[in-house]
Amino acid sequence: MSLLPILEFPDPRLRTVAKPVDVSKVTGDEFQALFDQMFATMYDAPGIGLAASQVDVHQRFMVIDVSEDQSNPLVFVNPEILERDGEQVYQEGCLSVPGIFADVTRANTIKVKAVNRQGEEFELDADGVLAVCIQHEMDHLDGKLFVDYLSPLKREMVRKKLAKAAKNK
Ligand code: GNR
Numbered sequence: 150m151s152l153l154p155i156l157e158f159p160d161p162r163l164r165t166v167a168k169p170v171d172v173s174k175v176t177g178d179e180f181q182a183l184f185d186q187m188f189a190t191m192y193d194a195p196g197i198g199l200a201a202s203q204v205d206v207h208q209r210f211m212v213i214d215v216s217e218d219q220s221n222p223l224v225f226v227n228p229e230i231l232e233r234d235g236e237q238v239y240q241e242g243c244l245s246v247p248g249i250f251a252d253v254t255r256a257n258t259i260k261v262k263a264v265n266r267q268g269e270e271f272e273l274d275a276d277g278v279l280a281v282c283i284q285h286e287m288d289h290l291d292g293k294l295f296v297d298y299l300s301p302l303k304r305e306m307v308r309k310k311l312a313k314a315a316k317n318k
Pocket residue numbers: 195196197198199200203239240241242243244245281282285286289
């Protein structure tokens with residue numbers, strides 16, 4: 150299974166707003182192969198989620214697995230948040246912003262509607278890290294990154310740190 154290259158901040162392609170998926174194509178070979186490649190890329194990283202935007206595919210889908218043992222792979226196509234409740238603060242990281250971790254406040258519980266890899270619509274109630282991850286991946290589909298929630302000063306520190314890291318590659 151070949152791995153996909155992951156775009157890194159401040160690559161402007163990460164700012165693309167992804168287009169809705171034609172759901173009639175989800176069960177086709179192209180999407181199925183993309184899901185498999187995205188899971189392989191995510192597990193290899195390792196990460197708990199990967200949005201299509203991060204692998205330069207600007208369509209609205211993402212893969213997530215927050216289990217310890219790669220036992221709960223979830224595909225979300227055209228995800229929508231139907232309800233959100235409460236607040237939680239979680240220390241986030243991102244495969245597109247390597248080596249940077251920062252507290253972000255998001256909804257504590259959410260109800261999500263999406264289409265799975267069988268092309269079927271489903272609803273899911275999520276809390277904890279799964280709720281964080283779904284919201285983080287949906288931001289990617291809208292061209293948003295977790296560093297956008299930081300103060301301008303902190304974001305400038307992140308940009309400098311990454312520029313320095315890139316120089317030393
Ligand atoms: O692997 C990841 N871990 C993570 C930790 C806290 C909050 C969000 C995440 S998602 C991230 C993978 C990623 O960048 N997905 O877009």
